[in-house]
Amino acid sequence: xxxxxxxxxxxxxxxxxxxxxxxxxxxxxxxxxxxxxxxxxxxxxxxxxxxxxxxxxxxxxxxxxxxxxxxxxxxxxxxxxxxxxxxxxxxxxxxxxxxxxxxxxxxxxxxxxxxxxxxxxxxxx
Numbered sequence: 001x002x003x004x005x006x007x008x009x010x011x012x013x014x015x016x017x018x019x020x021x022x023x024x025x026x027x028x029x030x031x032x033x034x035x036x037x038x039x040x041x042x043x044x045x046x047x048x049x050x051x052x053x054x055x056x057x058x059x060x061x062x063x064x065x066x067x068x069x070x071x072x073x074x075x076x077x078x079x080x081x082x083x084x085x086x087x088x089x090x091x092x093x094x095x096x097x098x099x100x101x102x103x104x105x106x107x108x109x110x111x112x113x114x115x116x117x118x119x120x121x122x123x124x125x
Contacts, residue, residue, distance in 0.1 A: 022095045025091065026091055041085070
């Protein structure tokens with residue numbers, strides 16, 4: 001199995017001794033937002049648009065989240081909302097794993113586009 005090491009934190013598929021892999025995405029998004037505090041919701045949504053899953057966007061504000069959610073039978077999986085520039089922001093939490101999901105692509109994005117250092121290491125359960 002593989003784990004991610006980013007900024008001295010370990011992210012693992014099973015999260016038994018560390019954080020779940022999906023939290024890596026949330027940490028990277030929040031870091032980007034703290035480094036670019038003046039970006040609007042729409043600018044953030046456009047920046048991360050590579051990771052939209054059809055009409056399910058990677059990032060929603062409260063109004064867009066509620067509008068999208070009203071048309072669906074089951075609620076999408078998003079991290080609990082947090083505030084950015086006075087708006088509630090939701091970040092998608094469905095990422096799969098490093099090899100068989102969008103997480104591998106997001107790691108490449110974090111390294112190439114955001115210049116973050118991300119380590120991927122093997123580990124045993």
